Amino acid sequence: MKYFPFIGVFLILFISSTFSQDVEKATKRMTQPEVMVVIDEIVDGNFTGTRTIASSIENELLKEGFKVIDYTVFEMIRARELEQAEGNPEKAKEYENRFGAEIIILGYANAEYGGESEFYDVKQHKYTGQVDIKIIYTDTGELLGSVTASDRKFAQDKKGAVNSLFRSLANKVSKNVVSRIKERLKEEEQVKKIEIAVYGISPDRAIQIESELQQSIPSIKALKYKFFDTNVLVFDALIAGEEQFRKELVSYGKLKIVKLTSKRLTLSPPEKETEAKTTVGEAFLDITDFSVLPIFPSQYNFYAYNPIGQITIENSSKSEIRNVKVSVLIPDFMKMPSEIVVQTIKPNSKQQIPVPITLDISSLLKLSENLISQAQAKITYTVAGKVQERSLSKPVAIYNRNAISWRVPESICSFVTPSDEIVKEFARLVLGSVNLKDTELPRNILNAMVIYNAVRTYGIKYVSDPWKVSSNEILDNVYFPRELLYYRTGDCDDHAILLASLLESVGIRSAFILTSDHIFMMFDTGIPHKNAHLVSFNPYDYIIYDGNVWIPIETTLITEPFATAWKTGAEQYYKLGGVTKLTSDPKAGISLKSGNIYIIDIHKGWKNYPPVNVEALAKPQTKPDITLISSTTQNDIAQFKEIYKQTLNDIVKSLASKGDEVSMNKLARIFILFDKYDDAEKFISKFSGSITYNSLGNIYFLKNEPQKALDFYKKSTDIDPNDGGVYLNIGLLFYLNDDPETAKQFFELAISKFESPQKAYETLGIEDILRELGEVAGEKKDVSKKQVSKEELKKLIEEASRTSIQQTKKGKEYKKEEIFEKGQNVFVFGGRRGADPTQLQTVKSLLYWKF
Structure with a gap:
């Protein structure tokens, strides 16, 4: 999946602005960052899963006011997985996005048995060990420092010696690790964030000015383009030493200081100084900030009811200003601006206004690549009978129609489209055309087998589509069901979405099963828990959800027989700690945690992320092969019965033998x-x-x-x-x-x-x-x-x-x-x-x- 930026001046501005530290992240780290601690404790070569040293470091961080990420969020993660973050900004940023960690503390503590010794006629077991720890910034992959310690301990039993050793190592490194982080943060506290606005210039001079400011004013440690509005270019800057910064600015001379506050510096060319002063002096209301989240076309229904960003308006006058009209427009992707009227903005105050937008789905569905567009914010108000306007444009990332962020996994429900005519026709065609002599199987299982084999025999090739990090999002590319039927290539999420859509179109409830890096699905057999023996006598072959028996399906095995995909799905679910009986909780939202996985209830997901109307997308030309579907389904039925019989026989023999x-x-x-x-x-x-x-x-x-x-x-x-x-x-x-x-x-x-x-x-x-x-x-x-x-x-x-x-x-x-x-x-x-x-x-x- 490629990333195509906005074509024009903003492309140059975005790419040319290089930072030693990203402005927002550097500023955020002026406060206490969120820290993730993963220390693998290994005894005699075996990973123990204990957290003696990690817990000690976490307690020390909490004493100092740091925010520590709850271990249960990443309990399956090992230190070796995080090592890739060092020196790898893209991988480090992925961990930041996945877990919210700004700093990762990772390491290994090894304890090796040193044999027995005797003290005063008492046998003692000796363990020697060492801990090696690294501290990494997830924003850049930068190694902030490393800490090591070693020791040996004796005890009358091995477990006691190991526990004593790890406690000792924890005491030796905990304060040292926290001290290293605090030293680095103290260095960054000398850096101040300020906004630099340059009036009276054209966009084509923006790059030149940016380059000159960074070269001529050493006090500017970082400079990042923020927005361009009419004739003003605005940057976010990090400066070190305010007095030195002023002196260097005066020496620079090519731009005059129009106004300087603790938060904003206004500059202009000498020939525009008078105009700039007038403009700055007349302003009553100002848009001080305008933020818009990246847009995912599949979530356009969600945006209609949930703000996608916010506008911050500042009233710098001494008078109350009433009836301020706030409007937002993204040209080409909105048919008309979204408008809000703010009744009152008090003097010398700021007010944050949520940004609602109604997007044009037909335009969004045409996007096959990501792009950068311009979101235009405008405020209109009247002061002393004179209409005043203030506008501001902000770049906004609009992803392609197939993009999804796994930071919001529930949004996958938007891709499940059972009402799409293509999906309904496909499901009804195969169910209406496949004549099966066997009707002993429960109806939902039989129908699911037919639909599964329709997808299985359709000739869809499996193509892996790895996660990618873009604009602080963990992005994946997924197809709508009709697209998968059209292109006939896809990965695990594409197959899961297609199968769920087809099953839902014939009234079979479905849900997604998510792991840290994988997705598969399950469907409702319609069989109550009390009759689970109709599916299998092995309780680990199915999941009880809301009182019914559900069968998990590993959709990466869609080319294999139904039983293979079923058994593999069940094995994965329970291997990751899934429980045998789940009950939906209205308070739990869309997702339900089970062990180290999440169940996403599609029907609940549709409440926030309704299906997208995709009728405008291309229709598949190939019809399913009914003869092939019939034969493969008949084989699956026979295999299902054989497995059922074998499971029953195994249980009977086992019980009888006891x-x-x-x-x-x-x-x-x-x-x-x-x-x-x-x-x-x-x-x-x-x-x-x-x-x-x-x-x-x-x-x-x-x-x-x-x-x-x-x-x-x-x-x-x-x-x-x-x-x-x-x-x-x-x-x-x-x-x-x-x-x-x-x-x-x-x-x-x-x-x-x-x-x-x-x-x-x-x-x-x-x-x-x-x-x-x-x-x-x-x-x-x-x-x-x-x-x-x-x-x-x-x-x-x-x-x-x-x-x-x-x-x-x-x-x-x-x-x-x-x-x-x-x-x-x-x-x-x-x-x-x-x-x-x-x-x-x-x-x-x-x-x-x-x-």
Whole structure:
């Protein structure tokens, strides 16, 4: 991806202004910078992951008022990865952008075992070690200094010796490291930032003046073009020694001092001095600053509701100025200026005005390269009946339509375009044309396989597109789905975006999985957590998100079979510390952290970064090969079944080989999932523990023999009276046999066994019960039974929770014998012969198992 600057005078001004230190960064470092500390601690050649020395340095930095970056932000980063920053400004700047670090402290601490020694008949283990530390500016890659220290320590055990050694090394280097940084910052404190404005010149003289000022006035340590407005050129400058600066300026003589304040110096050629003084003296309002962030075409919808920058207006008069119209225009990319009216600007004050802009998407989508345009800010106001205007132009980077900054990863959602006609036609064509005989697989998985194979067989070549740093942004280039179908080359993010768009277009929810340098995706199978066994018996083959089973897909393997991309995606997710169960949090925003990765919920992302209307872009000419898609999908289905069968067989063999009570009960549950109740009972009938009695209770519950179920549940509670889960099962048994009062009492007893109802809900899966237990079938085989629903069950459990809390506060203990006695003879003498059979399959996933 190339970077094409603005053509004209500003191109020369930007490129010719070379700095020993960037003005903004140098000024920022006059205050305490943000510091990142990565010290690898290695014992006998093995990386330990401990942070004894790093934490000591961080504590010392915090004492001195420095801002230290939280280690969890970069916990997977090793010192060897950061070494590339030294002497490499581009790499150093990338780390600054990724982690916000202005200074990186990196190093290695090595501890080597030196054998045993004996002191006063006590054996001691010796460790010798050394720490080597570098301090690097991320802005330039400059090495600020290095610190080393060595030591040896003894202890009665190896761990104690290592800990003592690292603590000693930490004490030796911590203050020294911080001292080095403070010394450098003190040197920079002598440098002052000032704005230099030169009136009455033309743009073609700008470079000449810039060069002359730096050569003729040594006190100017850095000079950077800021903006050009009408006939005034403005620079940001760093000067050393204010008095010396004035003397050198007077000696220079080619420009006259019109006005000098602590923050701004106004100059002009001698022949323009009178005009410049008049202009400066008449100004009531001035635009002292105008900042505009780089523009990403894909985010044009976001800019319509969020400021893209700000204008700072200063009222230098002694009077209040009212009704100031502020307008912003970027020619060629806005059809009309965006305007705001500021009601009042108080005397001798500054006011910051947010910059709203409404961009022209048709112009933005034409951009295939980056460019620099001019953002024009103007203020209009009236003083003493006279209309006054002040304008200012500022360069603004406008990136190509495919650019994205990974500093704002959620913006990738703008590229997911399920409503694009090309995307909809592609997905509908393949789903409508591919006829598969097998319909046993869950519908979402089957449809996802077809769409996956449509992309797989379309002939898209994988081309790597590395991150690039441009204008302080970590940039990547991604295609909109229709572009990828048109160009047929792309990398991991392009494939993830295309696959997500196609799935979303047919109603299959998708999400992105982001690592520090990679992106893949996952999709919702539509299968509730309770039925996860329909996907796999291996819980590390999928992710539970918002109660449903989601399958991760490694999109770099789009040319491989579906199972390969699936298994690799799952392996990567869990390798990076992803958790098995995720729940979206409205307060968490778009991204959800899981281990060392982030999940980006596309539907949430669209709220801030809606899909772009890309109908104006080129349409792909090639149609998907339906015959090829059909054959590859059929192979994937066969492979899916084989993997499923093999996983099941492996688990069954593993559990059977162990033969203990817990393993056999787990095995019985697997058979229960396939309605093989008698076989399940055979596996556990020889055991007599509370685990087995609960499982037998569940078996007879599902066989619709409530009295036997209750008998086994009671045996389980006689052995373990404090397991609330068994009482939950009994409550469900009575609930489905139309005895809500007894059910409620057992629910109360179940919840009373936990420290809080919340803990009970979490442990027993009551939330899943309330979510998953749907309405029973419309037609009932036994019309004498009462119609029940999830609303009724939810109400019953909530009432039981409140009652349990109240009784616990009163000090009441629930006596299970009394409750059992009330319900003991219901099934024998009450005329009930079982629950409504239509509900038993639903209840299967809600029962509690003691393992």
